Amino acid sequence: MSKELIWHVPPSSGAADFFYGTFKEAIRVHVHSAANLLWPDGKNPPSPYCIITGEDGSVRTCVRNGTSNPVWDEVFIFYRRRPNKVPLTIQIMDQHTVGFDIFLGRHCFKDVELAQRTQQEVALFGRDTKEERFMRMKGSLFVDFYSVDSENFMQI
Secondary structure (H helix, E strand, C coil), X not given: CCHHHHHCCCCCCCHHHHHHCCCCEEEEEEEEXXXXXXXXXXXXXXXXXXXEEECCEEEECCCCCCCCCCEEEEEEEEEECCCCCCCEEEEEEECCCCCCCEEEEEEEECHHXXXXXXXXXXXXXXXXXXXXXXXXXXXXXXXEEEEEEHHHHHHC
């Protein structure tokens, strides 16, 4: 266990605590890698990174330059007030030095997927719009999760 976790206390959001209560669970998200990602321009491999979004904000992995099979091996912790209502989403983006980053795919995790404690290979889907939500994108993502309730935060 890292030294940072020993001193870490779930953040308090003041007004959010009043409306939604205190944190009910903590979840550790381990982003392992991705495989066979789309080459947006067809001739240069992407420089992918992940954006992991939870209830209280988002975090980002580092960029892996010039590969369609990136390995991140990064761990993040999210505290959840409403675990059954607010999903955890991971987007994969291609970083560009000039212009906008390009969307490569996303996965919105269901409670069943978050409850599994083994490494999972999940499919990537289109943007969260009516037309693209269920559209399958090229590639897959490898992640695992470990969650604990509020009484056992230090076991994460």
